[in-house]
Structures are given as structure tokens and as C-alpha cells.
Amino acid sequence: MNKGIIVGIIIIVIISGLTLTYTNFLDIIKSKKETVTKTTKNTTLKVEDKDIVEKTEIESDKNKMSNFLETDIHELQIDLKQTKFSGIAYSPYRKDQSPLTNIHPTLDEIENDIKLLSAVTDKIRIYGIAGNNKHIPEIAEKYGLKTAITLLLTGDKTDYDKIERAVQMANKYDGIYTIIVENEGLYRETLIEEQIIQYLNKTRENLNPKCTITIAEPVRNWLEHPEIAKHVDYVMINYYPYFSGIDISNASNKVSEEYRNVKESLGKEVVIGETGWPSDGRAIGLAVPSPNNQQKFISEFRKIAYFNGIEYFFFEAFDEKWKLGEQSDPDWQNNVENNWGLFFENGTIKESLKNTIPLTQKITTRN
Numbered sequence: 001m002n003k004g005i006i007v008g009i010i011i012i013v014i015i016s017g018l019t020l021t022y023t024n025f026l027d028i029i030k031s032k033k034e035t036v037t038k039t040t041k042n043t044t045l046k047v048e049d050k051d052i053v054e055k056t057e058i059e060s061d062k063n064k065m066s067n068f069l070e071t072d073i074h075e076l077q078i079d080l081k082q083t084k085f086s087g088i089a090y091s092p093y094r095k096d097q098s099p100l101t102n103i104h105p106t107l108d109e110i111e112n113d114i115k116l117l118s119a120v121t122d123k124i125r126i127y128g129i130a131g132n133n134k135h136i137p138e139i140a141e142k143y144g145l146k147t148a149i150t151l152l153l154t155g156d157k158t159d160y161d162k163i164e165r166a167v168q169m170a171n172k173y174d175g176i177y178t179i180i181v182e183n184e185g186l187y188r189e190t191l192i193e194e195q196i197i198q199y200l201n202k203t204r205e206n207l208n209p210k211c212t213i214t215i216a217e218p219v220r221n222w223l224e225h226p227e228i229a230k231h232v233d234y235v236m237i238n239y240y241p242y243f244s245g246i247d248i249s250n251a252s253n254k255v256s257e258e259y260r261n262v263k264e265s266l267g268k269e270v271v272i273g274e275t276g277w278p279s280d281g282r283a284i285g286l287a288v289p290s291p292n293n294q295q296k297f298i299s300e301f302r303k304i305a306y307f308n309g310i311e312y313f314f315f316e317a318f319d320e321k322w323k324l325g326e327q328s329d330p331d332w333q334n335n336v337e338n339n340w341g342l343f344f345e346n347g348t349i350k351e352s353l354k355n356t357i358p359l360t361q362k363i364t365t366r367n
Contacts, residue, residue: 078306080356086305087123087148087313088342089274091320092136094366095345098322104131111139112366116347117317118143119359125273125313127183128152129165141175148313150180150216153199155190163203170211178212179203180236180273186221193225200231216273219258222266229266236273237262240315241297242336245285248293251277252300259310272312275301279350281336289336291352298342298356318366319345 092105092113105113110132117124125148126136137147151166153159163181170176181199185191191199196215203213212233219237222229229235239258241251255275263270277297278289298314305312319341342357343349347366349357 078303080299080302081358083302083306084358085121085302085314086311087125088117088121089313089316090117090124090126090136091316091318092133093320093322094318095321099128099131100322107132107135107139109366110136111142113317113347114139114143114145116343116366118145120317120342120357122146123148123177123313124317125150125180129162129169134165134169137169137173137176141173145175146177147173147175148178148180149176150183153182153185153191155185155195159199160202163199167203167205167207171206171208174210176211178214178233179207180216181213183216183273184218184221184238185215186225187218193228196228197231200228214271219262222262226266229268232268234269234271235262235266236271238274239272240275240277242277242284242287242289245287247286248277248288248296251287251297252304255301256304256308256310272305272310274313274315276315276340278336278339279341279352280339289339291350294350295352295356298353302356314342316340316342318343318347321345 090113092110093099094105094109097103097105114124114136122144123146124136124140126133127150129149129151137149140147149166149169151159151162153162166179170179181203182191182196185196186193200213200215207213214232214234214236215228216236216238217225219239222235222237237258239255241254244254246254255272259270259272277294279291279294281289283289301312304310319338321338323337324335338345341350342353343366345366349359
């Protein structure tokens with residue numbers, strides 16, 4: 001055969017192969033693009049009562065969403081009435097009761113509260129273990145709730161006694177899964193870094209290793225004291241966009257932003273120990289307390305937390321009217337400290353939250 005013809009045939013074969021390869025490449029790119037598009041569309045997850053959603057599918061969607069921006073997360077839908085809170089801060093004080101007057105709730109009253117909260121969450125955070133508070137973990141365990149106990153340390157000689165009692169309780173009740181050794185001591189300037197590290201080390205000495213330890217502080221204090229992070233099992237931050245004067249339209253995103261900032265800066269797992277929005281009170285900057293704004297914050301933040309796997313404690317279960325400011329204060333009627341609850345002090349759910357809280361019934365027995 002003529003050499004020129006052979007060379008021509010070889011060139012044709014090579015060109016055909018290249019064309020086929022390029023065509024296959026385009027097909028692959030098109031297939032990948034379709035796959036990505038389908039995956040993105042499928043991240044819009046709506047959980048209805050009638051739907052049966054496999055746990056593996058939910059976990060898959062959570063993983064996919066972890067790299068999404070909050071603006072994408074807001075497009076997702078979950079049935080908030082069927083989804084429990086990650087955790088809720090709980091104080092048992094009712095009308096005419098107060099730790100300031102040493103009038104405390106009874107064990108029956110506490111049990112009624114715990115029974116109600118078991119429909120809303122699987123974890124509660126309590127403050128202090130004095131009085132009947134020391135019985136809360138045992139009652140909570142009865143209803144399947146885990147308890148995070150917070151020690152109220154002040155820097156005096158009684159602190160080590162509080163730590164010892166907390167360790168004894170945690171070793172006795174499996175439901176106590178973590179001890180928050182102090183709450184905002186750095187922020188209030190009642191404790192210093194060296195004290196806190198000593199308290200943490202002391203707590204760990206005889207503690208059941210299954211029980212974790214941490215402290216709870218605002219974001220700034222954690223970032224200013226990174227050494228403390230080396231002595232805790234995880235970092236717990238308290239952050240309220242309301243007190244930062246953030247407009248409600250960006251409040252949930254701001255919490256998520258602060259969460260990521262601390263996690264990246266300290267290189268440890270982070271739990272949000274307190275966050276929330278008041279239903280009434282004075283405005284701070286662009287932050288306006290109202291029932292509708294409270295509902296908006298709860299709905300949006302819970303979606304962000306759910307699809308990003310953020311563990312948190314919502315502040316709080318019930319309004320605490322005992323925190324009402326003194327009437328000698330001209331601004332006392334605008335006090336927000338007693339308006340953070342999901343429920344009013346008497347135990348009734350706030351009207352604006354009826355479609356936001358997983359309840360099977362209204363409770364009106366809390367007097």
C-alpha cells in the first residue's frame with residue numbers, strides 16, 4: 001500500500017479518537033453538572049407528619065448543608081413542631097418564688113416542668129445545685145432528659161465545696177453528661193484565668209470520665225483567653241445578637257458567624273450555651289424585642305443549627321418574673337430579663353410560638 005495512503009489513514013484514526021474522547025469528556029461534564037444540580041435541588045428538605053424520612057438521608061443532607069451559606073439554609077424547610085430543640089436552659093422558679101427570697105419550687109412543681117420540657121427537648125441546662133435544684137438531674141433522668149449542670153462560682157472559699165458536690169452528683173447520675181464549671185466569671189470579672197484552670201483541673205480529678213467539663217463565656221472572653229481551651233473538653237459560648245444591637249433580619253446568621261469564628265480560632269468543638277431573643281422589653285440599637293421577632297429568631301436559628309449540626313441551648317424555657325427590675329428604676333417596665341421564655345411564667349405557650357415548638361398539648365398548670 002502507498003505510504004501516503006497509510007499515513008492518511010493513521011491521521012484519520014487519531015482525529016476520530018480525539019473527537020470521540022472530547023465527546024465523552026463533554027458527556028461526563030454534562031452528567032456531573034446534572035448530578036450537582038439534582039443534589040442541590042434535593043437539599044430542599046421538608047419533613048411532614050405523613051413523610052417517612054430515613055435517618056441516613058437526613059444525615060446526608062446535613063453533611064451536604066454544612067458547606068452551604070446561611071442564605072441557602074433559609075430556603076430549607078423542617079417541621080419545627082416535630083423537631084426538638086437541641087437543648088433548653090431551665091430555671092424552675094414560678095410566681096412568688098425567687099432565689100433572692102429563698103422561696104423555692106417544690107419537687108412536684110419541678111417534675112411538672114420536666115414532663116412538659118421532655119416534649120420539647122432531650123437536654124436541659126440548669127444553674128446551680130442548691131436547694132431543690134440538686135434533684136433536677138434525677139427527675140430529668142426519669143423522663144429521658146440529660147442535664148448540663150452549671151456551677152455558680154464566685155471566687156471565694158465555697159467554690160471547691162460546690163465543685164465537690166457537683167462531681168458527686170455526676171458520678172451518681174448518668175443523666176448528668178457535662179459540668180459547666182463556671183458561667184461568665186471572666187466577663188463579670190469575678191474570676192481570673194488561673195483560678196478557672198485550677199477549678200477545671202480540680203473538677204476532673206475524681207470525675208467519671210464519661211462526664212465532660214467546660215466553662216461558659218461570651219465569645220470575646222474565649223478569644224482573649226485561649227489557654228483555657230486547652231483544659232476543657234469543648235468550648236461553650238454564650239451569645240445574644242440582641243445585646244449586640246443586631247437587627248432581627250441578620251440575628252441568626254450572626255450567631256452562626258460567631259460560632260464559626262470561635263471554632264476556627266480555638267480549634268475545638270463548640271456548643272452554644274445560651275442564645276435567644278426576648279419577646280418584650282427595650283430596644284438596643286436595631287434589636288427590637290417583640291413576639292414576632294422572637295418567633296423569627298427561633299425559626300431561623302433552629303434551621304441553621306439543625307442543618308449545620310450546631311449543638312445549642314436556647315435561653316430559656318419559662319419567663320422569669322423574679323428578675324423584674326426594681327420599680328425605683330425608671331426603666332424597670334422595659335426590662336428584658338424576664339421575657340426570654342418559650343412559655344409565660346404560668347406555663348402557657350406564647351401565642352406567636354405555637355407553630356414553632358414541638359408540643360402535643362398546652363400546659364396551664366404552672367401557677
